[in-house]
Amino acid sequence: MKALKRYGGGVLAVLVATALFVVPLVFMVLTAVKDRHQAAKLDWSWPAHFDLVQNFGQVVSARDFMLVQAFINSTVLTVASVAILVVLAAMVAWVLQRRRSRWNGLANFLILSGLIIPPAVVPTIWVLQDLGLFKTMPGLILVEVAFGMSFCVMIFRAFIATIPRELDEAAVIDGCGPVRLFFRVIFPLLRSVIVTVIVVQSVAVFNDFQNPLYFFPGDQNATVQLTLFNFQSQFTSSYNLLFMDILLVTIPPLVMYLFFNRQIVAGMTAGAVKG
Amino acid sequence: MTVNQTAPAPSRQRRREANSINPGMISRRRKGSPYPYWFYLPAAAIYTVLFLVPTFASFFFSLTRWTIFNATFIGFGNFVQFFQDPGLSTGLRNTIIYAILTSGLKVVLGMLFGVLLTSKMIARGFLRSVLFFPVLLSSIGVGIMFSVFMDPDKGIINQVLSIVGIQGPSWLADPHWALLSIAFVDVWKGVGLATVIYIAGIVSIPQEFYEAARVDGASPTKCFWNITIPLARPATATVIILSLIGGLRSFDLIWAMTQGGPGFASDVIASVIYKQYEAGFYGLSTAGNVVLFVIITAIVLPLSIFLNRKEVEQ
Numbered sequence: 001m002k003a004l005k006r007y008g009g010g011v012l013a014v015l016v017a018t019a020l021f022v023v024p025l026v027f028m029v030l031t032a033v034k035d036r037h038q039a040a041k042l043d044w045s046w047p048a049h050f051d052l053v054q055n056f057g058q059v060v061s062a063r064d065f066m067l068v069q070a071f072i073n074s075t076v077l078t079v080a081s082v083a084i085l086v087v088l089a090a091m092v093a094w095v096l097q098r099r100r101s102r103w104n105g106l107a108n109f110l111i112l113s114g115l116i117i118p119p120a121v122v123p124t125i126w127v128l129q130d131l132g133l134f135k136t137m138p139g140l141i142l143v144e145v146a147f148g149m150s151f152c153v154m155i156f157r158a159f160i161a162t163i164p165r166e167l168d169e170a171a172v173i174d175g176c177g178p179v180r181l182f183f184r185v186i187f188p189l190l191r192s193v194i195v196t197v198i199v200v201q202s203v204a205v206f207n208d209f210q211n212p213l214y215f216f217p218g219d220q221n222a223t224v225q226l227t228l229f230n231f232q233s234q235f236t237s238s239y240n241l242l243f244m245d246i247l248l249v250t251i252p253p254l255v256m257y258l259f260f261n262r263q264i265v266a267g268m269t270a271g272a273v274k275g
Numbered sequence: 276m277t278v279n280q281t282a283p284a285p286s287r288q289r290r291r292e293a294n295s296i297n298p299g300m301i302s303r304r305r306k307g308s309p310y311p312y313w314f315y316l317p318a319a320a321i322y323t324v325l326f327l328v329p330t331f332a333s334f335f336f337s338l339t340r341w342t343i344f345n346a347t348f349i350g351f352g353n354f355v356q357f358f359q360d361p362g363l364s365t366g367l368r369n370t371i372i373y374a375i376l377t378s379g380l381k382v383v384l385g386m387l388f389g390v391l392l393t394s395k396m397i398a399r400g401f402l403r404s405v406l407f408f409p410v411l412l413s414s415i416g417v418g419i420m421f422s423v424f425m426d427p428d429k430g431i432i433n434q435v436l437s438i439v440g441i442q443g444p445s446w447l448a449d450p451h452w453a454l455l456s457i458a459f460v461d462v463w464k465g466v467g468l469a470t471v472i473y474i475a476g477i478v479s480i481p482q483e484f485y486e487a488a489r490v491d492g493a494s495p496t497k498c499f500w501n502i503t504i505p506l507a508r509p510a511t512a513t514v515i516i517l518s519l520i521g522g523l524r525s526f527d528l529i530w531a532m533t534q535g536g537p538g539f540a541s542d543v544i545a546s547v548i549y550k551q552y553e554a555g556f557y558g559l560s561t562a563g564n565v566v567l568f569v570i571i572t573a574i575v576l577p578l579s580i581f582l583n584r585k586e587v588e589q
Contacts, residue, residue: 007397009396010396010397010398011397013391013396013398013402014397014398014401014402017401017402017405017406018405020463021405021406021408021409021463022405024420024421024424025408027424027431028420041429042423042426042429042430042431043434044431088317088318088321089318091314091315091317091318092314092315092318092319094310094314095310095311095312095314095315096315098310099308099310101312103312103315107315110322110327114322114326115520116520116571116572116575116576117330117568117571117572118523118524118545118564118567118568118571119326119329119330120329120330120332120333120561120564120565120568121329121548121552121560121564122333122336122341122343122552122557122560122561122564123328123329123330123332123333123336123561123564124325124326124329125343126329126332126336126343127324127325127328127329127332128325129343131324142321142325143325145321145325146321146322146324146325146326147325147326149318149321149322149326153318168309171309172309176309177309178308178309178310178311178314181309182314203411206413207411207412207413207414207415209413209414209415209526209527209530209531210526210527210545213549214549214552225413225415228413228415228416228419229415229419229530229531232419232531239423242419242423243420243423246416246419246420249413249416250412250413250416253411253412253413254411256411257408257411261404
């Protein structure tokens with residue numbers, strides 16, 4: 001009886017979770033491969049014929065292959081900003097964790113501020129314009145770096161605390177300068193946490209909508225999230241194309257998830273709970 | 276921490292010895308600590324220029340009529356307008372409702388799922404993955420997807436409701452429902468993260484407490500109220516703070532689903548900021564930013580101090 005109760009509860013949980021979380025996604029995938037008329041009904045039916053290739057082609061070629069340009073922009077943005085973030089945040093976290101000085105209090109305060117304070121958007125545009133970086137990719141990359149810095153430093157710092165100091169001392173005695181010590185000895189040791197930061201931040205930057213909307217306007221500049229938003233009105237009567245578009249934009253995070261499932265969850269909780 | 280405090284002393288002493296003994300060591304030692312301050316520099320430069328400077332500048336520009344190129348000082352005019360204009364102050368109220376509603380639901384559901392998914396049950400791995408997956412989707416994608424699902428006639432939500440005989444509301448077009456509907460979607464998307472944090476918190480509770488309670492004859496419900504809830508407090512604090520900050524800043528989902536409509540029914544401060552920016556009222560938009568800043572600080576700071584103090588008392 002007890003076993004039945006537990007088993008029944010489990011089955012119920014699986015059914016509810018499936019209904020709430022799997023069904024919407026399956027529905028989206030099915031709609032994405034239907035033809036326009038069938039998709040317009042928004043009903044639960046098996047696709048009469050699979051228009052996967054055709055829908056894909058239409059979505060990609062819409063507005064002079066804007067989605068392709070957007071994917072290139074998003075990829076450049078994500079790769080560049082995450083690469084810069086990883087190196088700079090690790091450097092800060094390492095010195096902050098190892099060297100005790102009067103700067104620590106200030107640094108900790110600034111890190112906390114970065115997590116809490118909402119960025120002041122229009123003044124940021126004003127600064128970017130003065131620097132000649134408004135509406136440019138480098139400008140947007142630097143913005144993502146500035147806004148993501150606090151979170152990354154926090155995760156790195158928690159991990160660096162677990163690396164024994166003796167290692168640094170041994171390297172120094174062997175004649176390592178700070179730069180070599182950091183990049184040759186410490187950086188490779190951070191590998192697992194680097195993967196976490198890369199995955200979590202790439203998903204965050206790739207999915208970011210607000211910053212590109214403010215700091216990277218213009219049709220030629222669109223990132224995938226902006227494109228998705230703009231396509232919403234264009235495809236409003238063609239649910240198959242709209243859902244195909246969402247599906248395409250979802251693929252990169254999905255792939256990340258499949259490969260790094262465990263690490264993402266570990267990183268999310270590490271950053272969150274220790275903060 | 277003790278290691279940190281004592282470490283510099285011997286090295287300083289060693290340096291002094293090195294100076295007196297071996298002149299060759301001096302040049303090497305002059306490079307200073309192996310943890311140089313200039314490692315802060317690149318990060319600090321970017322952070323200062325693109326985060327701190329705009330934040331400080333926003334306090335000044337919120338008091339001006341501003342066209343990016345020149346700013347006329349008008350005192351608190353923007354703030355007066357912000358609080359008097361019904362369209363703008365709805366945003367203020369909605370922001371608070373939205374943040375409290377979403378973080379409340381995330382705490383309750385996250386705690387529930389967390390307990391469920393740490394108990395011995397079938398398909399635990401499957402449930403964890405399924406629950407977490409929406410966290411990775413983009414708000415825009417989720418928003419568009421659900422605005423199709425929430426279509427009053429054709430959407431699958433109302434179709435399912437009509438099977439059981441309920442006439443569903445027009446989720447996003449009805450001013451009474453619009454903000455709530457978006458909050459539900461926000462919870463759908465974000466509850467996975469809350470659950471994961473709770474799982475981490477619950478797993479770290481020592482099993483001995485439960486065993487001792489069971490020996491004393493405590494029921495599972497009692498164990499939950501008297502052991503799990505108090506000892507998962509750090510997780511609760513984290514979930515509340517994270518989802519409050521997220522909820523107060525929320526923009527993407529709302530913009531993708533209703534753009535603040537119908538009317539101003541689902542406008543929040545972040546969407547008001549964007550609308551004023553788009554309309555060219557940069558001073559007013561920045562005033563919105565300052566209001567958001569004050570609200571977040573006023574709510575999150577005391578709350579986190581309170582939550583952390585309770586934790587220490589135990």
